[in-house]
Amino acid sequence: MKKIIIDAGHGPQTAGKRSPDGTLREFMFNEAVAMRLKKLLIAEGITVIFSHDNTRDVTLSERITLANKLKVDAFVSIHANAYGTDWNAANGIETYTCIQPSKASVVMATHVQQALQMRTSRKDRGVKKGNFAVLRETTMPAILVECGFMTNKEEANLLKSQSYQQQCAQAVAFGVLCWLA
Template sequence: MKIMLDAGHGPNTIGKRTPDGKMKEFEFNEAVAQLVKNELTGFDLIVMNCHDRERDVPLKERTTLANKMRVDAFISLHANAYGTTWNNTSGIETFTYTKPSEQSVILATLIQNSLCSITGRWNRGVKKADFSVVRDTRMPAVLVECGFMTNKHEAILLQSTEYRMRCAKAISFAILCWIQQKR
């Protein structure tokens, strides 16, 4: 089984950061992607990344790679934002395409429930959106928002090693549960 992880955006994406500039979104996304990859090591899985630490990989390049490699699942990792200033919007949400496959919905639900359970953050639910990484992939695909960079409390969590590890463990657990139910 092949899993592709996407640390959303890139190291140079403009505007994707906490309002105080202390954390770029990619820092969180890439750290969690690496932790998920480490967690899944030893489970007879091939885990690949479609992002690059050195450059912003275009979305089309990410989805083309996933389709070419015929991965079994595509998980795009993100930290959310509401506007560009501090506010009280908080919680975790997971997205599928607007016309999702049944397996995308199952994977999204498992990830959403696992993340909310292990982090204790507010459950904003599984939602549908026309994001290219879930639209242009030919396999079950989800986009996960692990908290809001524009919420002061969640921004502190997103910058902490402990919270990143919790997110990675939750996402890894959900992926393994999804694989198990498919067998």
């Protein structure tokens, strides 16, 4: 049976991770998508472990240690993006791998990015490489998805909506399942 870690990026108390008007905390979106994604993957027979906790900020090292210790098949980190701290026009979806990704990470990221773009019809910012600890220090294929910008008024409203959260979860699930097939 396949095991996947879903990581709702950041934590409930992480400073600064919110929309300019304060109506959206990033963790609220990340956790909502993570919960929906977990249900979808469990329904497909996949074991899902959360690396986050909705009562405290789990450190990056704790998240990485858990994933590596459990030897999961994949690590998927859910995020909402931001550009600066004021409202602006930056928008779209992007999926990250580490700087020197495995082929498996690139394939998973590509499947997930395509599914997100098709399901949400948001601007396709592509698959990118980033020097993020959860991608760099995990030993399994790992991706980090940015599902829209909290600093874009239109996307902030989408990120707050349950229907958009469900679309993102469905797209990530589809991409991961395609990668596992």
